[in-house]
Structures are given as structure tokens and as C-alpha cells.
Amino acid sequence: MAVHALGVRRPLLPWVETTPCRYCQTRTMIPLISVTGLCKSFPGVRALHDIQFELMAGEVHALMGENGAGKSTLMKILAGVYTRDTGEILCEGKPVDFQSPRDAQAMGFGIIHQELQLMNHLTVAQNIFIGREPRGRLGLFLDEDKLNAQARDILAHMHVRIDPRAIVGELTVASQQMVEIAKALSFDSRVLIMDEPTSALNDAEIAELFRIIRQLRDRGVGIIYISHKMDELKQIADRVTVLRDGEYVATVTAKDTSVEAVIGMMVGRTLTDVTPFQGAKNTGEIALEVRHLTAGPLVRDVSFTLRKGEILGFAGLMGAGRTEVARAVFGADPVESGEILVKGAKAVIRTPGDAVARGIGYLSEDRKRFGLATGMDVESNIVMSNLPKFLSFNFFLRRAQIRKTASHFINLLAIRTPSATQQVRLLSGGNQQKIVIAKWLERDCDVLFFDEPTRGIDVGAKSEIYKLLRALATEGKAIVMISSELPEILRMSDRIVVMCEGRITGELSASEASQERIMHLATRRESLEAA
Structure with a gap:
């Protein structure tokens, strides 16, 4: 042994x-x-x-x-x-x-x-040892206790707090x-x-x-x-x-x-887009307002505003509740209490369809699970969020218009694909992410939640996406950007909201934000105990 x-x-x-x-x-x-x-x-x-x-x-x-x-x-x-x-x-x-x-x-x-x-x-332990599960003396039944104990040992040595029995x-x-x-x-x-x-x-x-x-x-x-x-x-x-x-x-x-x-x-070229984003300096109309939103253990009494033409960064550690806030506003998770106002009017959002109808789009951090139909082609994925626009008599697909629209976004986002009819599953992760972005850009939403928009994307593609976010803000789009990369948050945000364990623990302007101040707020548990 x-x-x-x-x-x-x-x-x-x-x-x-x-x-x-x-x-x-x-x-x-x-x-x-x-x-x-x-x-x-x-x-x-x-x-x-x-x-x-x-x-x-x-x-x-x-x-x-x-x-x-x-x-x-x-x-x-x-x-x-x-x-x-x-x-x-x-x-x-x-x-x-x-x-x-x-x-x-x-x-x-x-x-x-x-x-x-x-x-x-399957559980965490079953995933770790799938095909190699410990069995009892007769070799017929799994030894769940031993399986969980072995998984718990590995996770403990990784200093990771995950229950091996969790699904x-x-x-x-x-x-x-x-x-x-x-x-x-x-x-x-x-x-x-x-x-x-x-x-x-x-x-x-x-x-x-x-x-x-x-x-x-x-x-x-x-x-x-x-x-x-x-x-x-x-x-x-x-x-x-x-x-x-x-x-x-x-x-x-x-x-x-x-x-x-x-x-x-x-x-194979020099990247020139390396300066911090100075912001759109837009202090105009409020595009989205969230008041005292509660939705499960990771969204507790959350309130924030988002104006046209700005990028609002959401920072925090894993489990802080940033993604859960986005999903609750988008109608993907049920809301227990609170209000959501779009352009000053109260909005009842119970499903993602309600959110899209109100001009809200959500780019999920898990693109394969929630953002794409990987068995379908590129052009179908791009027009998927706005399909009625591409139907004649509400039945026949307008193929020429679909092809033209897909070609536009393939060129705009520099999506590397042999053709618009290539299956999405055959493309790299970064190109799949660009297709998700294209889907919501085609829908032309006024409010966009970008959840880890550059996850798994190379430095060149990141530069292109940063430019795209800046252009959208300049056009008056209201953007929430959730990111685990602090340099990215600092570079792109007009304001930064920081969360810890389901609550907002602070808000910083671009001029006063720093990695140290963000991390202080992201670990500020005393404010939770006082709440």
C-alpha cells in the first residue's frame, strides 16, 4: 500500500x-x-x-x-x-x-x-470515485461510509469545505x-x-x-x-x-x-486595450432598481440601482450571492420578497420570459448548461432569444435573415467557426461564450447581466469583450458585470457593489475602489451579525 x-x-x-x-x-x-x-x-x-x-x-x-x-x-x-x-x-x-x-x-x-x-x-463522493467505488466484503454492494470517508479526506487535504454527500x-x-x-x-x-x-x-x-x-x-x-x-x-x-x-x-x-x-x-499582435475603463460618466435615468430583494439564503435584503450607460460591478467571494441576485432578478429563481423596478415602473418578474419581455438579459456563468443548445448550430443559437422576429406568418423560418444576422455577429465578435451552420459543441469554450453574448446582443436588451463574461476566454478575446462592454455602455445600455477577477472588476466598473454571505456589505466608486478595500468588504461578516 x-x-x-x-x-x-x-x-x-x-x-x-x-x-x-x-x-x-x-x-x-x-x-x-x-x-x-x-x-x-x-x-x-x-x-x-x-x-x-x-x-x-x-x-x-x-x-x-x-x-x-x-x-x-x-x-x-x-x-x-x-x-x-x-x-x-x-x-x-x-x-x-x-x-x-x-x-x-x-x-x-x-x-x-x-x-x-x-x-x-450523483453525490460528490460518487463523482470522485465513479467506477472505483469501495465495496463490502461480498463485493456486491457499495460501501457508502468508506466512499464518503475517502472523498472527505481528499477534500479536507485540499482545504475545501464541501459535503461529500451533497448532490x-x-x-x-x-x-x-x-x-x-x-x-x-x-x-x-x-x-x-x-x-x-x-x-x-x-x-x-x-x-x-x-x-x-x-x-x-x-x-x-x-x-x-x-x-x-x-x-x-x-x-x-x-x-x-x-x-x-x-x-x-x-x-x-x-x-x-x-x-x-x-x-x-x-x-501575433500588440494589444492596445490595456487602460482602465473610465466609465460612461452617465448619471441619467435609472434603468433598474432593486429594493430589499430576498430570495433564499444567499440573497438577503439586497438593494441597488443601475443607471443607463454605466457598468455596475458585483464583487465577492464564492458563495457571496452575486449569481443568485442575477438569477432572482431574471426570474430564474423564486423571489420571497422585495421589489424590482424597470425604468421606474414596478415589474412583476416570475420567469425568465417576463424578464426578457421587460428588456433584461442574463448571460450565465455556466454557458453549456444555461446559455447554449450545444447540439444546434451557431446561427440557431444566436437568434434563439428572439425567434419570432425570424418567422414568417409565425411559422416559417426566414433563413436568409437568420444567416445575415448570424454573419453580422460572427464578424462583430470575431467568432472562430468554419461556418454559421457549425455545431456549437465543436467550437472552443471561448467561442461558445461569444455566441451567448451574441444571443443577447441580438435581442437588444436595455439591461444586461454579464455573469463571469470572460471565464475561460483568452487574453485577446478578453480585450475584444472589454471593448464590446464599453461600446454597449456608451450606447446607453445598463450593465451588471459579475466577476471573480478583481483586476477585471476594477478595470471595467463605474461603481462596485460588494457582497458577503448574501448581503451587500458596501458600495465603492471607481475612484475609491482598490483590491484591498474590496476584499475587506467581501469578508466583512461583522456587518452581517449586526444586521
């Missing part, structure tokens, strides 16, 4: 018995993974061409690139989700050919997907992300692929994840780390490989390469 890195005792995997820790013992120069000449195409899309990549044991190797650069495709090949067309993959100098994820797992390869791969109807579908996206990480760590992998693992985590959770990564690296685990958060490079990465448009660009040492240089390699 061996003790797992996080304290769970489980049988030794074959690689543990034969492979010493190269990071802290005599280090071999044979790469843990070596990829050369790798190519992969999908119908109408050349995803990868002549890719090379190398990972050493005991190394955190960051893989960078814009959405559509081929990062996730390369990782899915290494994880056995996809098979390569051509090229060679060596594991410790020996050719490997994974035909399924099970093949990759048997060789000690684990992956944390950008899009969560969890079963919402995954009832958790927030951030909590589901931590379950996904726990699931990957439970395999005791020698190669761990992390695809945007911090996209839904707050600063404290990210710090804890980095602690776990360093612990695994010191044991000799090779970690491939994909992220669009440039500040994470210097904190965690040893080397950085950059892909662009499905091709290899360069591999550099993280400590010796500036963030600006990496960005330049990623986008």
Missing part, C-alpha cells in the same frame, strides 16, 4: 513502483512526455498541425494560446479522448497510442477538463470545479493535465490549488497547466509553450520571459 499525496491510502499504481522522483533524486533527461509532428483535423477544421511539446517529471509546463489555438485538442489527445491523425507521442521514450481515456488513465494520465465532466444527479447538480460552478480537481487528484496520476482549473475559483481557492500543484510537482508529477490568466504564469509555471492557430510557436522559460512577450507570441 502507498499513501496518496493527499493522504488517502490506496494500492500502488505500477508507475509508482518503478519510477523514482526525478525532481528530488537523480534526474533523467528523458522527457515524461514527448510529442512531435502531431496533427489533428475535424470536419472543416484543422485543429492541430505539426505540434511539438515536451514535459519533464517534476515540472509545471504551461500551455498558452488564444481560444481555438488547439490547446484543449492537444490535451484531449494526450488524455485519450481524441486520437491523433499523424505524429508521435512518447512516454519516457516509448511510443504510446491511447485509444480511450481508460488507456491514458492506466498509464497514469489524468485530466481536469475546462468543461466540467461531472454527473449532476453535484446543486453545487455552484466553483464548487463543482473543486470536485473536478479532487476527482483528478484521486487517481494519483504521474501526468496531470489541468485545463483552466482556476476559471471559477476565487483568490483563496487559487492559492490552495497552487499549494497542491507544488506538492505534486515536488513528488515528481508532471503537470500540464492551461490558463488564460497571465498573472498565474510567474506563480506556478516552469516553462511555457505557446500555440497559435493550431501550430507550434515557441517554448520558453517562464521566469526569464515577460508576460508581454508571451502575449505577443499568443496573439
